[in-house]
Amino acid sequence: LGSEVHVNSDVEINEEEEDTLLGGLQIDSSADIQVPDRLVDQVIGQDHARDIVLKAAKQRRHVMMIGSPGTGKSMLAKAMSQLLPKEELQDVLVYHNPDDGNEPKVRTVPAGKGEQIVDAHKEEARKRNQMRSFLMWIIIAVVFGYAILIAQQLLLGIIAAGIIYLAFKYMSRGSDSMIPNLLVNNADQQVAPFEDATGAHAGALLGDVRHDPFQSGGMETPSHDRVEAGGIHKANKGVLFVDEINTLDIRSQQKLMTAIQEGEFSITGQSERSSGAMVQTEPVPTDFVMVAAGNLDAMENMHPALRSRIKGYGYEVYMDDTIEDSPEMRRKYARFVAQEVANDGRLPPFTDEAIEEIILEARRRAGRKGHLTLKFRDLGGLVRVSGDIARAEGREHTRRDDVLEAKARSRSIEQQLADDYIERRKDYELTVNEGDVVGRVNGLAVMGEDSGIVLPVMAEVAPSQGPGDVIATGQLKEMAQEAVSNVSAIIKKFSDEDISEKDVHIQFVQAGEGGVDGDSASITVATAVISALENIPVRQDMAMTGSLSVRGDVLPVGGVTHKIEAAAKSGLDTVIIPKANEQDVMIEDEYKDQIEIVPVSHISEVLDVALAGEPAKDSLIDRLKSITGSALEQREVG
Numbered sequence: 001l002g003s004e005v006h007v008n009s010d011v012e013i014n015e016e017e018e019d020t021l022l023g024g025l026q027i028d029s030s031a032d033i034q035v036p037d038r039l040v041d042q043v044i045g046q047d048h049a050r051d052i053v054l055k056a057a058k059q060r061r062h063v064m065m066i067g068s069p070g071t072g073k074s075m076l077a078k079a080m081s082q083l084l085p086k087e088e089l090q091d092v093l094v095y096h097n098p099d100d101g102n103e104p105k106v107r108t109v110p111a112g113k114g115e116q117i118v119d120a121h122k123e124e125a126r127k128r129n130q131m132r133s134f135l136m137w138i139i140i141a142v143v144f145g146y147a148i149l150i151a152q153q154l155l156l157g158i159i160a161a162g163i164i165y166l167a168f169k170y171m172s173r174g175s176d177s178m179i180p181n182l183l184v185n186n187a188d189q190q191v192a193p194f195e196d197a198t199g200a201h202a203g204a205l206l207g208d209v210r211h212d213p214f215q216s217g218g219m220e221t222p223s224h225d226r227v228e229a230g231g232i233h234k235a236n237k238g239v240l241f242v243d244e245i246n247t248l249d250i251r252s253q254q255k256l257m258t259a260i261q262e263g264e265f266s267i268t269g270q271s272e273r274s275s276g277a278m279v280q281t282e283p284v285p286t287d288f289v290m291v292a293a294g295n296l297d298a299m300e301n302m303h304p305a306l307r308s309r310i311k312g313y314g315y316e317v318y319m320d321d322t323i324e325d326s327p328e329m330r331r332k333y334a335r336f337v338a339q340e341v342a343n344d345g346r347l348p349p350f351t352d353e354a355i356e357e358i359i360l361e362a363r364r365r366a367g368r369k370g371h372l373t374l375k376f377r378d379l380g381g382l383v384r385v386s387g388d389i390a391r392a393e394g395r396e397h398t399r400r401d402d403v404l405e406a407k408a409r410s411r412s413i414e415q416q417l418a419d420d421y422i423e424r425r426k427d428y429e430l431t432v433n434e435g436d437v438v439g440r441v442n443g444l445a446v447m448g449e450d451s452g453i454v455l456p457v458m459a460e461v462a463p464s465q466g467p468g469d470v471i472a473t474g475q476l477k478e479m480a481q482e483a484v485s486n487v488s489a490i491i492k493k494f495s496d497e498d499i500s501e502k503d504v505h506i507q508f509v510q511a512g513e514g515g516v517d518g519d520s521a522s523i524t525v526a527t528a529v530i531s532a533l534e535n536i537p538v539r540q541d542m543a544m545t546g547s548l549s550v551r552g553d554v555l556p557v558g559g560v561t562h563k564i565e566a567a568a569k570s571g572l573d574t575v576i577i578p579k580a581n582e583q584d585v586m587i588e589d590e591y592k593d594q595i596e597i598v599p600v601s602h603i604s605e606v607l608d609v610a611l612a613g614e615p616a617k618d619s620l621i622d623r624l625k626s627i628t629g630s631a632l633e634q635r636e637v638g
């Protein structure tokens with residue numbers, strides 16, 4: 001596909017150093033990397049989508065792209081327009097219709113001809129007007145002279161001249177209506193048009209006829225001159241891109257469908273009570289390739305007929321969020337930095353170390369071992385902020401420090417909130433990070449997509465009057481109940497206490513500050529309950545995350561990297577995570593020395609680490625071992 005990374009001739013790829021961050025690229029800065037000319041060759045990853053775009057461009061098929069924002073959907077749509085043949089481009093002219101002023105005529109001519117035609121009409125009108133005014137002044141002069149000479153009447157002369165002048169003006173009114181309106185002009189278009197109609201209102205998408213306040217009396221603008229093209233008309237012979245397709249109102253989606261089906265669409269005024277609504281042009285060509293985009297939700301909410309239209313006459317493709325990390329990929333990410341620098345035009349080139357830092361960040365943001373994120377819009381944002389910092393300092397190159405500073409600056413709203421939250425909790429000493437407490441466990445949760453918080457859980461067990469109940473507050477009630485019922489199966493086996501006869505109170509200390517995910521706190525709840533039930537204290541210098549099965553297995557959860565970082569920021573020393581998540585840990589270097597990570601696969605291991613108070617704890621663990629011994633032994637052997 002011709003999208004390999006090319007470097008300037010004197011720079012090479014050192015095959016022996018392929019394992020380095022730059023994949024063996026021997027460069028000093030991003031300026032040594034060539035940016036491909038064609039947009040389609042600049043696209044990184046998304047091989048599937050790119051193949052489809054290449055194919056769809058050849059066959060002129062519609063495409064639907066579903067995936068996360070910033071992964072290259074509009075980039076690919078634009079790339080597709082560059083691949084369409086330019087020869088077919090057309091100009092569209094709207095003419096006055098002498099038979100019916102409200103139905104302007106539409107003519108299509110090869111691109112570039114439109115301007116010539118309009119110029120020719122203007123020239124003709126100018127000549128005609130010149131001729132007319134020449135004639136007019138002669139007649140005025142003659143009449144005026146005659147009135148003075150013969151009738152000796154100055155006033156009569158002036159009145160006669162005025163009448164003649166107005167008569168001429170009125171007659172020449174029609175001449176403007178002879179000049180056609182150049183609705184679509186492709187004269188300067190180097191490639192097939194690309195129209196982004198994302199979030200367009202009906203007029204911008206389907207075309208409009210402007211309102212005319214003077215609808216009669218010789219002052220009106222002729223209707224053909226008030227016609228305006230919509231996205232579907234400007235995209236003729238090119239690409240119409242609509243992101244968030246589901247946000248387009250249903251009527252517009254229906255009309256869009258008609259335009260796709262018929263390949264032409266008349267323009268009429270979109271606001272019902274304006275004079276424009278009386279006007280309807282002859283059909284205007286709308287022979288475009290449609291690229292519809294959105295996330296998974298978008299697909300559910302879009303007009304089913306429109307979707308089946310695209311599906312039946314085109315392709316559907318899912319965009320990847322991450323891609324496997326390989327030397328070749330990392331070289332492409334280096335090229336990505338060069339591309340963004342070139343696109344922006346003002347950023348200082350990145351040094352090799354600065355590029356390495358960006359690649360590290362791409363790894364980190366993937367949230368998956370051995371992968372790189374494909375959310376390039378955000379990554380591009382980081383490149384720009386880094387470059388801006390270097391530029392503000394007046395440096396020739398963007399350095400690693402600048403990238404690090406940019407990372408700190410360009411935190412998401414959720415990250416800013418979470419950091420603020422951690423700080424505030426430290427102020428109020430809500431985060432306990434030392435000592436041992438019965439029934440209290442530091443859990444971990446994720447806010448938004450990319451920020452963790454410490455979320456303490458407290459449990460209290462009290463004898464119940466009737467059958468036992470799990471009492472929890474807020475949105476996490478269900479999760480708490482499930483966690484307790486899972487842990488009660490385990491408790492039954494090793495404990496004399498029958499939890500089904502007790503009330504278990506669970507409190508999430510200060511949850512509700514935004515979307516806390518439930519499932520990942522279930523080992524936290526279980527630990528708190530066991531601690532309360534057995535009256536064994538829990539270490540407060542540690543936090544945990546993990547989901548619990550009925551058998552006591554600790555199952556993987558999301559967002560471990562962010563959770564670990566939150567624990568470290570809150571001053572905790574140890575963090576328990578599911579063993580299955582071990583490979584997802586990509587914490588920043590600065591936290592590596594601050595916190596010890598303990599991967600576990602069974603609740604008995606969690607308790608082994610989390611509980612304090614040696615004798616009681618050892619006896620509990622022994623009892624646990626006797627019933628769930630296998631998991632523990634495995635760990636000891638391993």
Ligand code: ADP
Nearest residue numbers: 042043044069070071072073074075376377380
């Ligand atoms: P989407 O339409 O999926 O929301 P865009 O195509 O608008 O995302 O991407 C925004 C910017 O991010 C692009 O202009 C480009 O600079 C960069 N970008 C996105 N995806 C890629 C990709 N796959 N390869 C290279 N750059 C990309």
